[in-house]
Amino acid sequence: MTDDYLIEKEKGGTRMCLAVSGKVLKIEGNKGIVEIGNMKREVFMHLVPDVCVDEYVLVHAGCAIETIDEEEAKITLDIFKELLYNEVRL
């Protein structure tokens, strides 16, 4: 996602549906600092008022549009791991 973000920055614009993940470093009112790749960006947090520092959010057009659920991400990755494991057992 970082490379997509860099391309986007280079082009100086926004690809409409592209959203990138980043770690919330700081929250002050409706604004937050989010680390995307190795860049820090000011992001509007109106749509994720319950998010906490160190959580990840999805950023689109300067706003965090959703919190990323780490537990759910792990469950999905475990499904993939299971696929490989079953293969080895067979």
Add this chain to the structure above:
Amino acid sequence: MKFAYEFRNAEYAKKLVEKLNNISSDKINIMEVCGTHTMAIFKYGIRDVLPSNINLISGPGCPVCVTPQSYIDAVLTLCTKEDIITATFGDMMRVPGKKGSLSKKKEEGFDVRIVYSPMDCLTMALQNPSKKIVFLSVGFETTAPMTSLTVIEAKKSNIKNLFFATANKIVPPVMEALVKDKELRIDAFLLPGHVCAIIGTKPYDFLSEDYNTPGVVTGFEPLDILQGLNTLVNLISKKDYRIMNEYKRVVKTVGNPYALEYLNKTFNIVDSNWRGIGRICGSGMEFNGKYEYFDALKHFEIEYEDYDGSPGCRCGEILKGKIKPSDCPLFKKLCSPENPVGSCMVSSEGTCAAYYRYHKDNI
């Protein structure tokens, strides 16, 4: 976890492809609705590893592509008016209208600026009190909440020199038009992950309930897409027409309630024209009475007459998935990303741009 590279693991991808190849089924037409999916599918070479019975059709999920030419012409008129600063997302700059493009207008000396977020326009309005800022509000449910936030902020801060040329669109109604199209024969949908992040999965239930067509919400990494396709093919083989969510780390069944509230506060749902597809009931958004003052086309009394298309350009049929870009006589001859004739070649999410960049059989 960074939520990116973990979902690009080659070993898992190989296994998912293998699994997909082992599910026997007849020919299946799957539409990926979202332009970012189209781009990701090409970028990661997913078409090349799919079994031959799976036919991926690219849908109308690129907001720039589906914006009718009449809107482009209206904003081209607007940007030449006195004391106007036009603010837009980068994708819109080179979309051709009858009278050039925003890029050309900028070259001619008119003040057209690219912004990263509509919220940037608030500062621009304060820094340029003698100017009138017009933001081109194009985008689906993913992007529209940012316009809501900005206009609410503008009203609250009594900013009088910021306006919005709104052409925001709602995705599910256009999918109903496509699923009804007998010529297309769509068997299943890969649902647009980031639209779903805002609206949730419920607005797609009609696909399952009324049209026996399953849909799976997926993310944009290669493992997300391959897993989504696996789930869809499995559903079809069992004649199970459910809507399923394989992007649970981001998408909730109810969507993002805060974003939906902002949309409800500021917009009314209206009918809207889609390039090449036509007028779709309930597929557009317009400011409600409380925020009408900020509507640029009304404020500047820009005459707006719906019409569509450049001569010879087949963007319309491409957006509906009826033909592939290589079937268009202009593709790679008169139409290229450097010199686009139609909007599908302009946007980085456009089907023609994706085929131009990645597809091998298009020479």
